[in-house]
Amino acid sequence: MFTQAQSDRGRQLFRDECSECHYSSEMRDNAFQYEWERRTVGDLLDHVSGSMPDDDPGSLTPQQYVDVIAYILGLNGFPTGTVELAPDAPGLATPLKSPGS
Amino acid sequence: MAIHRRDFLKGVATAGAGIAMGTVDELAAQDRPTRAPAVRAGQVADVVVVGGGAFGAWAALYLQRLGVRVTLIDQHGPANSRATSGGETRGVRTSYGDRPHGLQWAGWATESIQRWKAWDAEHRTDLLPPLYFTTGDVIMREEMEPFIERTMENWDAMGRPYEVLTADEVRYRWPAIHTPDIEVVLYEPDAGVVRARRAIESVVEVFKREGGQVRIGRVQPLEGMSGDLGAVVLEDGTRVEGGRFVFALGPWLPGYFPDLLGKRIRIRTLGHVYYIATPPGDMRFQVPNIPSYNVPGVTGWPALPQDFRGFRIRTGGHRGDDPDTSVRWIDAEHHDRPREVLGEFFPALAEQPINETRACHYCGSVSRNFIIDRHPERSNLWIAGGGNAEAFKQGPVLGEFVADRVLGRVADDDELAQSFRIPEEEFEEDEGGFEP
Numbered sequence: 001m002f003t004q005a006q007s008d009r010g011r012q013l014f015r016d017e018c019s020e021c022h023y024s025s026e027m028r029d030n031a032f033q034y035e036w037e038r039r040t041v042g043d044l045l046d047h048v049s050g051s052m053p054d055d056d057p058g059s060l061t062p063q064q065y066v067d068v069i070a071y072i073l074g075l076n077g078f079p080t081g082t083v084e085l086a087p088d089a090p091g092l093a094t095p096l097k098s099p100g101s
Numbered sequence: 102m103a104i105h106r107r108d109f110l111k112g113v114a115t116a117g118a119g120i121a122m123g124t125v126d127e128l129a130a131q132d133r134p135t136r137a138p139a140v141r142a143g144q145v146a147d148v149v150v151v152g153g154g155a156f157g158a159w160a161a162l163y164l165q166r167l168g169v170r171v172t173l174i175d176q177h178g179p180a181n182s183r184a185t186s187g188g189e190t191r192g193v194r195t196s197y198g199d200r201p202h203g204l205q206w207a208g209w210a211t212e213s214i215q216r217w218k219a220w221d222a223e224h225r226t227d228l229l230p231p232l233y234f235t236t237g238d239v240i241m242r243e244e245m246e247p248f249i250e251r252t253m254e255n256w257d258a259m260g261r262p263y264e265v266l267t268a269d270e271v272r273y274r275w276p277a278i279h280t281p282d283i284e285v286v287l288y289e290p291d292a293g294v295v296r297a298r299r300a301i302e303s304v305v306e307v308f309k310r311e312g313g314q315v316r317i318g319r320v321q322p323l324e325g326m327s328g329d330l331g332a333v334v335l336e337d338g339t340r341v342e343g344g345r346f347v348f349a350l351g352p353w354l355p356g357y358f359p360d361l362l363g364k365r366i367r368i369r370t371l372g373h374v375y376y377i378a379t380p381p382g383d384m385r386f387q388v389p390n391i392p393s394y395n396v397p398g399v400t401g402w403p404a405l406p407q408d409f410r411g412f413r414i415r416t417g418g419h420r421g422d423d424p425d426t427s428v429r430w431i432d433a434e435h436h437d438r439p440r441e442v443l444g445e446f447f448p449a450l451a452e453q454p455i456n457e458t459r460a461c462h463y464c465g466s467v468s469r470n471f472i473i474d475r476h477p478e479r480s481n482l483w484i485a486g487g488g489n490a491e492a493f494k495q496g497p498v499l500g501e502f503v504a505d506r507v508l509g510r511v512a513d514d515d516e517l518a519q520s521f522r523i524p525e526e527e528f529e530e531d532e533g534g535f536e537p
Binding site: 037 | 199200201246247248250367369370373397398416417418419420435437438467469526528529
């Protein structure tokens with residue numbers, strides 16, 4: 001669904017854009033999984049791109065947003081592959097319930 | 102039956118776990134609160150509460166009403182301008198479908214609403230409006246979300262009244278609200294707003310009238326981290342002795358307990374609150390003509406009498422690592438976001454002046470739950486904090502629980518007590534730029 005290189009880009013973006021307010025461990029803990037277990041990767045992308053950064057939602061590019069989502073998927077145990085996640089990829093319909101849960 | 106002070110202190114001094122068995126038995130058997138005698142200068146308090154915010158002020162009052170002598174210490178004074186429990190208002194709602202502890206919180210918030218009303222009935226002065234206003238709370242989303250589903254599940258389980266509205270119904274009831282692309286609406290009619298600063302002031306005033314002592318001063322960092330605590334020392338050198346201690350320090354907690362809480366409570370995000378001027382003579386944005394509201398990432402409520410400081414909107418925040426020095430006003434570079442949201446849902450306010458801004462620290466725990474627990478190395482020292490932006494509204498219930506825990510009226514193995522333990526997990530530092 002996403003590649004390691006994409007996840008690495010997302011990690012750097014997370015550090016630059018998200019860590020002002022969020023720890024990465026918040027993106028995979030019990031509370032995160034409780035909140036998102038009934039939703040899809042696309043829902044998370046819509047949420048993040050529509051509401052983050054908190055004071056300037058939508059200010060990242062679509063590619064940057066999916067890179068951040070790829071990083072979060074990696075945190076939640078989703079395996080890397082050979083194809084990058086794209087803003088309109090079929091993988092967006094994947095349930096967010098963590099593979100490890 | 103009131104606890105005897107000598108027994109209490111003796112128990113504290115001798116009980117390894119900080120709980121005196123005889124004393125606890127007496128307190129646990131107590132079914133009617135009593136009033137403690139006043140703490141006089143030079144006397145040793147049974148319990149010293151450090152921090153006069155929502156946790157500390159309510160805990161001090163309940164402790165005292167259970168018959169012990171209490172001294173409350175705050176570095177600037179309760180409800181001061183840097184306090185996390187300061188500021189003008191806090192919303193009270195029970196819509197916690199997005200929180201793992203949502204059902205429990207919803208129950209406490211429901212009870213708190215009743216207690217806020219009762220507090221007004223008992224302590225409101227003739228000169229000022231009440232502290233609690235029932236505004237109702239309208240939650241609007243573009244589509245059904247688990248947050249909405251779970252909130253309704255919780256409310257159904259509790260038997261709490263609510264309404265599912267359409268966007269048309271929202272505009273009919275409250276014409277000043279616009280509903281662009283809104284498809285899902287929940288309305289909680291009993292939700293409301295509390296005057297925050299005034300509420301804490303009133304709780305502390307009642308505490309003082311009933312015999313409590315308030316001291317203004319900053320407690321020095323504790324020396325060593327083990328053994329029972331006999332006293333805290335203020336920065337002017339004054340020792341304040343006590344039998345048990347409650348540290349309810351909000352965003353100052355990680356600084357006082359860096360090893361224990363430095364990676365378990367994060368304080369670095371400050372929420373942004375704006376009070377928007379309503380148009381002169383326009384009553385649409387004042388209580389009771391418009392409800393509190395919740396749209397993605399944003400909450401707010403109507404202007405309240407008597408001063409009508411403005412229509413409240415809360416958006417995202419900025420970073421501030423030190424609660425002593427963090428910036429508590431909001432720079433103009435952030436003002437576009439609230440105006441954007443106002444333009445979407447309350448367009449008549451989008452270009453209105455901003456009357457005032459305020460920023461205060463969120464105290465997020467790694468467990469996402471409140472922390473009410475005994476210090477692991479100091480059996481007579483209790484930690485109360487980790488409000489996760491939801492503690493103030495539940496203060497009247499939280500404070501009672503803190504008091505019951507400190508006095509042993511709630512056992513360590515109680516299910517709720519367990520849920521408020523200092524979490525074992527920590528925020529991680531190897532990812533996401535953690536900077537202790």
